[in-house]
Amino acid sequence: MSFKPYARPDVRDSDIDAVVEVLKSQFLTTGPKVPELEAFFSKIVGVQEAVACSNGTTALHLASLALGLKPGDKVIVPALTFLATANVVRMCGADVVFCDVDPDTGIMRLEDLQKTAELTGQGVVAVYPVHIGGHCADMKAISAYARKRGWKIVEDACHALGGSNHGHSVGACAYSDFACFSLHAVKSFTSCEGGVVTTNDPAMAERMRRLRNHGISRSEEAGPLRYEMHELGFNYRLSDVHAALALSQLERLDEVAKRRAEIVECYRQELNGIADAVCSVKPTLHGVPLLHLFQLLIDFEKLGLARDAVAQTLAKKGVGTQVHYQPVCDQPYYKKRYGVADVPGARRFYKRVLALPLYASLTEVEVKQVVQAVKETFIY
Ligand SMILES: Cc1ncc(COP(=O)(O)O)c(C=O)c1O
Known part of the structure; x- marks a missing residue:
């Protein structure tokens, strides 16, 4: 694969x-x-x-x-x-x-x-x-x-x-x-x-x-x-x-937007709630996005899993992942300048987030492979 x-x-x-x-x-x-x-x-x-x-x-x-x-x-x-x-x-x-x-x-x-x-x-x-x-x-x-x-x-x-x-x-x-x-x-x-x-x-x-x-x-x-x-x-x-x-x-903005939306819809239907503590990022309600990222929110603590280990397991199954982003205020440069920021929402989002493959050339078969790999990782 x-x-x-x-x-x-x-x-x-x-x-x-x-x-x-x-x-x-x-x-x-x-x-x-x-x-x-x-x-x-x-x-x-x-x-x-x-x-x-x-x-x-x-x-x-x-x-x-x-x-x-x-x-x-x-x-x-x-x-x-x-x-x-x-x-x-x-x-x-x-x-x-x-x-x-x-x-x-x-x-x-x-x-x-x-x-x-x-x-x-x-x-x-x-x-x-x-x-x-x-x-x-x-x-x-x-x-x-x-x-x-x-x-x-x-x-x-x-x-x-x-x-x-x-x-x-x-x-x-x-x-x-x-x-x-x-x-x-x-x-x-x-x-x-x-x-x-x-x-x-x-x-x-x-x-x-x-x-x-x-x-x-x-x-x-x-x-x-x-x-x-x-x-x-x-x-x-x-x-x-x-x-x-x-x-x-x-020039192919509409075509790419349509394909990305189809993939997002498929991920949402297949993956939302596949396990207790796994869901996709809640869409904001004041617009129609063209998503750059498809992000899952996973309560790794509740599941007793480490994100790095999950990312490695998924990588072995052919699925690349990424984390967007570490709260910027926690970077040493900013901590030194401003001290520790009170941003519990940003830290909670960061702790749970994991982006799955999303690009227009992802085929139906590949989308199914991603879904299958994620299900195998979280459904015991
Ligand atoms: C939210 C956000 N702002 C700004 C930038 C900077 O863009 P660039 O990498 O093109 O300089 C990025 C890049 O990833 C980004 O994700």
Whole structure:
């Protein structure tokens, strides 16, 4: 039985042809494919501006820079996320305030945000909700609360491309200032490495385009041979090679969404409640997700099992698994800076979570093999 990793890039001949076409062309770095990707991306998510960049982390960093985050500012970040969501705040010199999440979804709720805000007091300037696995935070409720306080909102949508929230596509920024996406190889759509920030603020988009290219601006008056730098920027550019791959992948968004949803439905029907203390992550109710991850919640303590041993058993049966994520506040860097955070929901989610293989090229037979392997592991 072949090994099925928890995620696998779905690269087809049409993707390879699109990349080869760019390799044979004049532009390998930023050429026509990057603005083409930006235009296509903004069309599919229904937003004014999409700014392509080198990865999801730089997308979050560009959004944070555009917000003007600075030392002394505080940003509320869910404790259960990938390191990058918090790290970009520190990269701007601002401080992270970790917020708890729902123990059954891993998502920050309004009540978690309210509690953190009350305990934190002054200095909060922004909140960064994260759509873990593709399940969306309740952006309508979070945005109403944040806007009243004058906070900015950056969605970490790195897992959530193709989903919707309160009737708006994720990335439409109906309830946020920016949404940030990753096109990393494990995501539902990839450019190998890549990222996109969306916004409805054209001035902010322009600023992020400058910041991704060393802070350089050009003008018609100065002519093509001169450029100026007014603020410190970075090399966070995406290449045309990567953009061509992303464009080719995004053309089959609906097909991939449908296939992933079928697999998720099959897993849910077959695996929910197969043993006392095993269930799938509860879907959040305010949108239709395109799931990046299929995550089981397993009360390993109750079952008297160790997660590492279960992962090894499943691996021997050909099933790859992964854990998303260790609470970021428990990383030595953050513990040293902020002490031990009070986030019981994030710790309870982390202790139980395990992602199973989910990718569009998973066949019916392979889905059945995964289901069988999981059942054999938990039903004695
Ligand atoms: C929730 C979340 N945010 C941000 C990132 C960073 O994206 P990238 O790896 O493209 O830099 C990731 C990557 O896995 C992620 O899972």
